[in-house]
Amino acid sequence: MPPSRISVIDDAGRPVALGQPARRIVSLSPAVTELLFALGAGDRLVGRTTWCDYPPAARQVPSVGDGLNPNIEAVIARRPDLVVLYRSALNETAATQLTRLGIPAVLVRQDRLEDIARAARLLGRLTGAERAGDSLGSELEQLTGSVRPDPEHRVRVVFVAWDNPPVVIGAGSYLDELAGLAGAANVFHDVGSASATVGLETIVARNPDVIVVLRDSATAEPPGFTRRPEWRAVRAVRDGRILYLTGSLFARPNPRAAEAVAEFRRRLEESTR
């Protein structure tokens, strides 16, 4: 009997074929690392990025550095039979280089929850865990389909990624999606990109109920900008309605989205009480 070949089309439209389910995988993105562990293929991971911090077991896997514009030599040194990359222009070049060296590489989009659902199915096939991939995929698809249209009662939030100049999250980001699922509305939903520099005046005019601050380290102290005089013009800052999102649960779209939605909803209720 001929070996059953696995062939898929990745998110950049490139065909990728494997002779057998991947056994030595290098994951070049934190979300893919999480997905592989969620599919029970964590033990096949032989390389990860510096940023892969979840689950804790991922930290035991050797790091190959950055996931964007990766260090190809460090990746090859792990002798992978599959490399999974975040889909971007620079990474397409890296994927081509890897393919030329005989190492199968897939580019996976992972900007929104539906991307993660699709990636779950794709990685399931590539690792021979098709059933787990499909069930995680449909779980995530169900979640994204569960937005209830009750715009009247939505908490209006602004996601502040940086304060000077003010950078906010727009509709292109996963967080905008997360807000919708948690029963809130992003006041900068009209901004199409993932993030954008906006005027403080516009934030004042849109008058959000809650300021959501993104931070990559958990500190007890509120960010300095909430004490800056110009930010006091924003009502939610004056009222101290500030909510912090830290840690890997909110940093990127991931298979724990249902948990993230529940946690965000709980925190929103807390801060508007």
Place this chain on the structure above:
Amino acid sequence: MRWLGLVVVVACALALAVVLGPAHVPLADLATSDVVRSLRLPRALLAFLVGGSLALAGAGLQALVRNPLADPSLLGLSGGAGLGAVLAIALHVSSPWALPLAAFAGALGAMALVYRLGLVGGAELDPRVLILAGVAVGAFTAAVTTALVSLSDAAELRNAFLWLWGGLSGASWDSVLLLCVYAPLPIAVLLAAARPLDLLALGEEPARHLGADVESVKRRVYVAASLLTAAAVAVSGVIGFVGLVIPHAMRLLWGHRHRPLLPAAFLGGGALLLLSDTVARVAVAPRELQVGIVTALIGVPVFVLLLRRWTAN
């Protein structure tokens, strides 16, 4: 006539900055609006002060080093300010004034280093050495800053560049007040140096023969221009182009005498930054452009026009 024209331009720029904005404020409510009082007005005043300071410092430095390419950012100050700001973020200093203070300290550090390197034989300030030292210090601090940012795990650091590339969104009455208290001294020192700077344009030897205390003038102008730039960078990041081109543009209109040139550069720089910031706030609302892009987009055509008129005569 020219002075009246310049003052009218400044007044119009100020009025536009207060009236226009992404938030809708009816004309009748201008005086009572919170947005105008706590955001637009301080930001407009800060834009004027920063633009004026940069252009005045640029005019002074160009005369001092007798090089038309001299610009406050060429003297290593922006590099030092950037390093200071990035260090403040890396060390998790979360005080609301940490960033501007650290940038100011960094700029002063760079200034002191460049000044020391520029002192030839321990006493005489050599303009050529000053520029080379400035470029060297600037390149070195920029390299250290970039290394810190790219090697760090904190995504927050990447945003430090956003701040560094300049903008007036940190404007508040506090920052306006701070600049109003701080800036008059260096501004006065620069304006008072108008006559010796005229002499210096003839060359250091002739200036000395005509009775100018060349060494002291060079030091005073360098330190005053640096202090002014350091404060501007601290409140608004590095805004390019104003300090380079406004002095040249004003020279084309007012000639090379520094007594009219220096105040004209202050008013012209203030007006350019005011107009540019208004465009940056309004043009792509709700988004905001980087003001440095706009200063170049508005300033270059105006400058080219003046240059054409001047070369045609």
